[in-house]
Amino acid sequence: MAKESESPTSGDYFDHSASKDSGEKSPLQVPKPAAQRISLYLRYLEAQAAQGKSTISSKELGNALGLTAAQVRKDLGHFGQFGHPGVGYILTDLIPRIRKIIGTDRVWRVALVGMGNLGSALSRYKGFASRGFQITALFDQDPEVVGKEFAQGTVHSMDELEEIVQRENIELGILAVPIEAAQEVAERMSRAGIHGILNFAPKVLPELPAVRSVSVDLTIQLEQLALSISMDPPEGNKES
Amino acid sequence: MAKESESPTSGDYFDHSASKDSGEKSPLQVPKPAAQRISLYLRYLEAQAAQGKSTISSKELGNALGLTAAQVRKDLGHFGQFGHPGVGYILTDLIPRIRKIIGTDRVWRVALVGMGNLGSALSRYKGFASRGFQITALFDQDPEVVGKEFAQGTVHSMDELEEIVQRENIELGILAVPIEAAQEVAERMSRAGIHGILNFAPKVLPELPAVRSVSVDLTIQLEQLALSISMDPPEGNKES
DNA sequence: TAATGTGAAGACATTCACAGCG
DNA sequence: CGCTGTGAATGTCTTCACATTA
Numbered sequence: 001m002a003k004e005s006e007s008p009t010s011g012d013y014f015d016h017s018a019s020k021d022s023g024e025k026s027p028l029q030v031p032k033p034a035a036q037r038i039s040l041y042l043r044y045l046e047a048q049a050a051q052g053k054s055t056i057s058s059k060e061l062g063n064a065l066g067l068t069a070a071q072v073r074k075d076l077g078h079f080g081q082f083g084h085p086g087v088g089y090i091l092t093d094l095i096p097r098i099r100k101i102i103g104t105d106r107v108w109r110v111a112l113v114g115m116g117n118l119g120s121a122l123s124r125y126k127g128f129a130s131r132g133f134q135i136t137a138l139f140d141q142d143p144e145v146v147g148k149e150f151a152q153g154t155v156h157s158m159d160e161l162e163e164i165v166q167r168e169n170i171e172l173g174i175l176a177v178p179i180e181a182a183q184e185v186a187e188r189m190s191r192a193g194i195h196g197i198l199n200f201a202p203k204v205l206p207e208l209p210a211v212r213s214v215s216v217d218l219t220i221q222l223e224q225l226a227l228s229i230s231m232d233p234p235e236g237n238k239e240s
Numbered sequence: 241m242a243k244e245s246e247s248p249t250s251g252d253y254f255d256h257s258a259s260k261d262s263g264e265k266s267p268l269q270v271p272k273p274a275a276q277r278i279s280l281y282l283r284y285l286e287a288q289a290a291q292g293k294s295t296i297s298s299k300e301l302g303n304a305l306g307l308t309a310a311q312v313r314k315d316l317g318h319f320g321q322f323g324h325p326g327v328g329y330i331l332t333d334l335i336p337r338i339r340k341i342i343g344t345d346r347v348w349r350v351a352l353v354g355m356g357n358l359g360s361a362l363s364r365y366k367g368f369a370s371r372g373f374q375i376t377a378l379f380d381q382d383p384e385v386v387g388k389e390f391a392q393g394t395v396h397s398m399d400e401l402e403e404i405v406q407r408e409n410i411e412l413g414i415l416a417v418p419i420e421a422a423q424e425v426a427e428r429m430s431r432a433g434i435h436g437i438l439n440f441a442p443k444v445l446p447e448l449p450a451v452r453s454v455s456v457d458l459t460i461q462l463e464q465l466a467l468s469i470s471m472d473p474p475e476g477n478k479e480s
Numbered sequence: 481t482a483a484t485g486t487g488a489a490g491a492c493a494t495t496c497a498c499a500g501c502g
Numbered sequence: 503c504g505c506t507g508t509g510a511a512t513g514t515c516t517t518c519a520c521a522t523t524a
Contacts, residue, residue, distance in 0.1 A: 068516080074485085077484090085485085087483065088482090103469065218456065219368060222373050229438070231342065233435075273492095298506075
């Protein structure tokens with residue numbers, strides 16, 4: 001009864017093996033920061049491979065990404081044994097193995113909801129498709145926008161969300177709607193069977209059943225810059 | 241001689257008081273995670289104030305943001321003493337104090353470089369101006385784009401970067417150029433006197449003199465979703 | 481020899497739990 | 503009495519340092 005908060009902040013690990021009733025398969029326990037870095041590793045490795053490199057050491061990889069060599073080895077170590085002592089990591093071996101871990105060895109189908117400013121720009125963004133994220137359906141609430149044509153097809157009405165998500169086997173959603181609509185749309189995505197939401201609305205989404213979410217909050221990022229400059233101004237200010 | 245890495249990963253705190261020669265003013269030492277959350281607090285507090293609330297407890301604030309009450313108190317405690325035992329935090333008092341800490345009690349002037357897809361969308365994004373970030377100048381490398389008109393004015397050629405940044409007292413830059421150009425443009429921004437870069441190119445920027453940078457990497461965010469789903473699939477899969 | 485993988489140590493962040501205050 | 507502020511305890515992540523392997 002001493003606990004003062006009801007909301008347990010839940011899993012810090014990509015692992016919910018704490019569930020009491022079975023816990024049978026304990027499927028790889030990775031610290032969150034390591035999981036976030038693995039995508040960076042993959043991208044750098046791919047770039048190196050594209051340039052004809054065939055092996056890389058933890059030190060090289062670390063230097064390129066601003067990390068220590070030990071950190072790189074520890075991070076990779078959470079996912080398995082990939083390296084060759086005296087040699088380093090072999091790109092043609094490591095890259096597919098990381099892709100498989102992340103899940104980008106296959107295509108993920110994505111719904112984009114909200115075709116305003118940001119939504120339209122995202123629909124045109126090349127980086128998604130080139131890494132296996134296929135924007136499969138577009139949605140908007142505004143009758144003015146529904147029916148418009150984009151590269152990915154016609155903009156659908158929100159009414160069709162559930163049906164299309166299911167029919168098209170869509171697993172991920174990009175939420176690019178105004179803040180007022182964000183939570184409701186997120187809940188609908190969840191009910192429609194979407195398992196992951198990339199949220200651009202400047203709002204913390206509440207926990208939704210069976211859904212992961214990641215928020216990209218542009219203003220907050222600028223505020224981080226402002227804060228870090230405010231707290232520790234770079235030297236060389238004019239007007240001392 | 242035992243150290244195996246040259247790159248020391250540098251400051252985790254918004255504080256470089258480790259500089260040897262004086263260390264005179266030790267200007268508030270805040271853990272990075274706390275610094276990242278302070279913007280979230282501010283936004284929620286403002287929303288509550290706008291709804292007519294006048295005080296809030298750490299518990300309430302924590303619940304709204306998915307944090308424990310203790311976490312909220314500890315975080316705020318890093319910046320000062322703001323609360324009133326038995327009462328909570330008084331919004332009209334706390335809000336301006338946090339604004340001042342972050343630096344959003346004033347206007348920050350921002351250059352936006354790269355007026356492609358994403359850059360144009362960002363130039364239209366309302367959220368920046370409403371929180372004190374004023375996009376003051378637009379730049380692009382493409383002669384086709386230079387001269388175009390946007391709400392913030394004409395798109396300038398890259399040649400004018402240094403001059404305009406200085407004349408207009410621009411402190412922050414948004415980097416929305418293709419990956420190949422990112423590093424060079426970042427270096428130019430740094431030389432022009434910009435102190436903070438919000439980077440949208442999918443690349444880790446190297447440390448630049450007197451510049452903070454924050455990266456927003458859209459594909460990596462989607463990969464985080466994919467990874468978290470891959471590692472721990474939500475229950476309720478059809479076709480078990 | 482050049483590099484990995486990994487326990488152990490250390491640094492850091494979060495949570496607990498309670499004294500103290502209005 | 504309710505709620506903050508904060509040391510102490512716990513938990514997590516990073517770094518160190520070295521045995522190990524090709």
